[in-house]
Amino acid sequence: MPLSPVHVMIARMIGSCALLWAWSAPRAVWVGFSVFCVLAICFFVLTARGESQEMTDRPRARLQALDKATARTAAFTMDVGQTVQMGSIFIRVTACRAAPELAEPESAAFVQVWEEEPPEFRPSWVFSGWMFASSPAVSAMDHAVYDVWVVSCLPAGAEDKEGDEQGKGVPS
Numbered sequence: 630m631p632l633s634p635v636h637v638m639i640a641r642m643i644g645s646c647a648l649l650w651a652w653s654a655p656r657a658v659w660v661g662f663s664v665f666c667v668l669a670i671c672f673f674v675l676t677a678r679g680e681s682q683e684m685t686d687r688p689r690a691r692l693q694a695l696d697k698a699t700a701r702t703a704a705f706t707m708d709v710g711q712t713v714q715m716g717s718i719f720i721r722v723t724a725c726r727a728a729p730e731l732a733e734p735e736s737a738a739f740v741q742v743w744e745e746e747p748p749e750f751r752p753s754w755v756f757s758g759w760m761f762a763s764s765p766a767v768s769a770m771d772h773a774v775y776d777v778w779v780v781s782c783l784p785a786g787a788e789d790k791e792g793d794e795q796g797k798g799v800p801s
Contacts, residue, residue, distance in 0.1 A: 640670070684726040687782035690738045692720065695776040706783065718744045718755060718775050725782035736762040736782040742770055 693704045694715055707713055712721040724739040742756040756770040756777075765778040 643670075684728050684735070684737070687725045687727050687736075688785045689783040689787065690722040690725040691780040691783060692722070692738075692740075693778055693780050694720070696774065697776065698774050704780070715775060715777075717746055718742055718772070718777075719752075720777055725779075727782040734763070736779060738762075738779045738782060740770075740777065740779065742772075742777060744772075 688709055689706055690709065691704070691706050693702060695702050696716065703715070705713065707720075707722060709722050709725050712719055714720075719742065721741045722738050723741060726737050728735040737759050739758070740756065740760050741754075743752045743754050745752050755772050758768050760770075760777075760779040761767055762779045762781055770777050
C-alpha cells in the first residue's frame with residue numbers, strides 16, 4: 630500500500646535526524662529517540678491503512694460465468710437485487726462494494742446462486758456468500774457444470790466497458 634508524499638517526507642526527515650543523533654548523541658538520547666521513531670512509524674502506518682479501508686456500496690455488479698459443459702463464458706452486468714438465469718442456475722447479487730480508486734483495487738459482492746432441477750423444479754442452494762474480485766478462489770462457487778465469479782462493482786450510470794447490456798450475454 631503506497632504511503633502519501635507527506636508520510637514519506639516525514640519518514641525521511643526522521644531517518645536523517647536519527648543518523649545525525651546516532652553519531653553525536655549519548656547512548657540514552659539515542660535510545661529515547663529510537664523509541665520515538667518506532668512510535669512515529671507505527672502511527673503513520675496505522676493512519677495510512679485506516680484511510681484506504683473504507684468500501685462504498687455500488688448499484689451494479691460485473692460478473693463472469695463459465696459453462697463447463699460447452700466451455701462457453703459469459704460476461705454480464707446486473708443491478709443489485711436483479712436475478713439472472715443461466716441454464717438451470719439462478720444468480721442474484723444482493724450487495725456490491727468497491728474500495729476507492731486510489732487504494733488497492735478491490736470489489737466484493739454478496740452473491741446468491743440456486744438451482745432448479747427437473748422433474749420437481751425445487752430450488753436448492755448452490756452458493757450464498759461474499760465473492761472477491763481480487764481473489765476468486767477465496768470463496769468459490771462449487772458446482773459441477775457452472776462457475777460464477779465477480780469481476781468488479783460499478784457506480785451508477787457507469788458504461789460497461791465490454792459493451793454487454795444488463796442481462797444480455799448470459800446463455801440460458
